[in-house]
């Protein structure tokens with residue numbers, strides 16, 4: 155596969171994922187080549203990087219399968235700017251600041267949820283798009299539940315944080 | 318003039334106030350979600366808008382005509398033609414097959430048997446349950462029954478569909494499939510939908526969300542049980 159084909163497959167198969175720059179594709183291929191996980195095939199190399207085709211080596215295949223077989227740790231840390239902002243607002247400012255932030259964030263999340271729902275319910279939506287939108291929707295939905303319960307608890311929480 | 322309007326709706330059940338002064342407009346083809354905590358008056362509002370309940374005060378108008386003052390017979394005729402209703406549990410007639418259930422509103426409106434049966438089968442097909450046409454509700458799963466009920470609610474091509482937690486009894490995947498179909502078909506025929514739900518991801522199917530709290534529209538859009546000011550709880 156050529157670099158531009160990889161880039162195209164990435165864009166097509168992983169919609170809604172952080173976009174990938176061409177530079178990153180070649181930098182990554184360079185590292186994989188160095189580590190012997192891919193091999194460049196064909197003599198086309200002379201005509202520029204875009205002409206080079208790459209394929210997985212045996213080592214590359216083994217590494218790929220190991221990665222696929224590894225379970226991701228399910229949320230070892232609460233790693234979210236949302237959570238951090240509320241705590242900092244409660245510590246440094248006051249309940250109203252925390253609440254104003256939560257309300258604004260809830261609005262932004264709701265707007266995005268509606269956009270993604272429109273995307274996935276459009277008659278032209280592909281399965282790739284539906285699956286990607288579902289992933290994002292489920293996470294936004296979880297955040298929204300948290301925003302809602304936190305809005306109700308923020309006063310109690312403030313007392314505890316400040317105590 | 319193709320609009321549903323409510324002005325100053327008030328409704329109590331004995332001493333329990335359920336709606337206090339609700340005013341809203343729903344445009345042709347508009348999909349509106351009504352959300353809010355349990356007991357805030359969502360179902361009562363839907364029943365008043367659909368002409369099932371009469372408000373104690375206020376007005377409901379459809380295309381410029383007040384309908385809350387109409388007789389029960391006139392309101393129920395409206396519910397068989399321009400309005401459609403769909404509840405959490407399908408409310409299918411147990412003695413009739415799926416196709417007979419879906420054909421029923423058409424037969425009541427005077428459509429011939431053969432044409433009604435054809436339309437019913439067509440709608441069952443659109444909701445993906447064509448193979449259950451000759452099966453009675455008792456032999457269908459909850460999701461299949463709800464698809465059948467959705468077909469029955471849409472078969473008359475109503476101008477407004479009132480849906481009270483239509484997917485509330487279904488698992489997430491089935492609920493989403495039913496809702497996706499419902500919204501797609503409603504948009505196709507420009508049927509307005511009043512969709513009651515307490516789930517943000519379901520409300521996201523709508524063009525607009527109305528949040529109720531304690532029987533009134535909550536302009537903060539939060540529907541929280543706690544008062545926003547005053548803090549301590």
Ligand SMILES: Nc1ncnc2c1ncn2[C@@H]1O[C@H](COP(=O)(O)OP(=O)(O)OP(=O)(O)O)[C@@H](O)[C@H]1O
Nearest residue numbers: 330333334335353354355356357358359360361362
């Ligand atoms: N038939 C009835 N008789 C007496 N009170 C009623 C009746 N129906 C509803 N109520 C009361 O009116 C209020 C509003 O009820 P409603 O059913 O409209 O709420 P809701 O928002 O649909 O709630 P839920 O999300 O639980 O379905 C509640 O306080 C409820 O207890």
Ligand SMILES: [Mg+2]
Nearest residue numbers: 359360361481
């Ligand atoms: Mg209800």
